[in-house]
Amino acid sequence: xxxxxxxxxxxxxxxxxxxxxxxxxxxxxxxxxxxxxxxxxxxxxxxxxxxxxxxxxxxxxxxxxxxxxxxxxxxxxxxxxxxxxxxxxxxxxxxxxxxxxxxxxxxxxxxxxxxxxxxxxxxxxxxxxxxxxxxxxxxxxxxxxxxxxxxxxxxxxxxxxxxxxxxxxxxxxxxxxxxxxxxxxxxxxxxxxxxxxxxxxxxxxxxxxxxxxxxxxxxxxxxxxxxxxxxxxxxxxx
Numbered sequence: 001x002x003x004x005x006x007x008x009x010x011x012x013x014x015x016x017x018x019x020x021x022x023x024x025x026x027x028x029x030x031x032x033x034x035x036x037x038x039x040x041x042x043x044x045x046x047x048x049x050x051x052x053x054x055x056x057x058x059x060x061x062x063x064x065x066x067x068x069x070x071x072x073x074x075x076x077x078x079x080x081x082x083x084x085x086x087x088x089x090x091x092x093x094x095x096x097x098x099x100x101x102x103x104x105x106x107x108x109x110x111x112x113x114x115x116x117x118x119x120x121x122x123x124x125x126x127x128x129x130x131x132x133x134x135x136x137x138x139x140x141x142x143x144x145x146x147x148x149x150x151x152x153x154x155x156x157x158x159x160x161x162x163x164x165x166x167x168x169x170x171x172x173x174x175x176x177x178x179x180x181x182x183x184x185x186x187x188x189x190x191x192x193x194x195x196x197x198x199x200x201x202x203x204x205x206x207x208x209x210x211x212x213x214x215x216x217x218x219x220x221x222x223x224x225x226x227x228x229x230x231x232x233x234x235x236x237x238x
Contacts, residue, residue: 001159003028006176006195007134010118012082012101014039019115025174025192026157026166028132032115033096036060036078046083059095088123100135113170117177131172140183140201147172147189155190158208166190176211 003009004021007028018035019028041060048063052071059077063069067081070089075081079093082101087093091105094112099105103116106123114128117135122128124141131145139145147170149155155171157164173187176195181187185199188206193199197209200216209215 001025001161001164001192006174006192007117007132008177010100010135012118013098015080015098024164024166025132026168026171026190028115029113029130029171029174030168032098032113033078036080036096036098039078039080041078114172129172130168130170131174133173133175134177134179134195136178137175138180140181140185142184143181144186145172145191146186149189157190157192159192160208160210181205 001024002021003019003023003025006025009016009019009021015035018031041062044062046065048065048067051057052069054072055069056074061075061077061079063081064083066083068086070087070091072089073087073091075093076095078095079097081099084102085099086104088105088107090108092110093105094110096113097111099116100118100120102118103120104123105111106126109122109126112129115132117133119136120133121138126139127144129145129147131147152169155166155168157166171190173191173193175193176197178196179193180198182199182201184202186204187199188204191206192208194209194211196212198214199205199209200214203215203217205215
């Protein structure tokens, strides 16, 4: 499996040399730190100059002048945030993060060692660790990209060519372009979603989901009469 099977790297990101389309997609996660290390933070043009007092910034951070910043958030470097990005209140960016143009980092969303390409939506209560989110990838409210196995062992991924030991202890989700995860879904460590693949809400999904495929788990919902009804119904004041 190659990264180009999942992602089209956008020309707007100045890090193309570090993210080969022929590399394994999980290798892009390991290249984030090196890509940021080579960026000229001090000499970068079009940097934001009007930082709200409640936005805490530490380390090497580039924020494009068109970024919409909230009243309060925490941004730790190294970090690069591109044009027309929207950062919402309470966002926590923990370092080694690249956020591509037009993306949304929402309230109480946490990013750590993550690459977001263009127009990515992580708008509500999301955790994205050691992950790559492709162009127009979308996370519903509460989606978690888990990055550490319970036994803390190495992450093995499923691919069309078989199972591969990544050699990585921490690896979150690799979400292909236009892929989605519904509200409160959990993507297990090393999950790979093909382009336009989708995971339905509230699922714990792991492994590989093919391009253009929808994964769902439809539980049986039982219905029985309440034994204490109508006694349990509060009286209505008149």
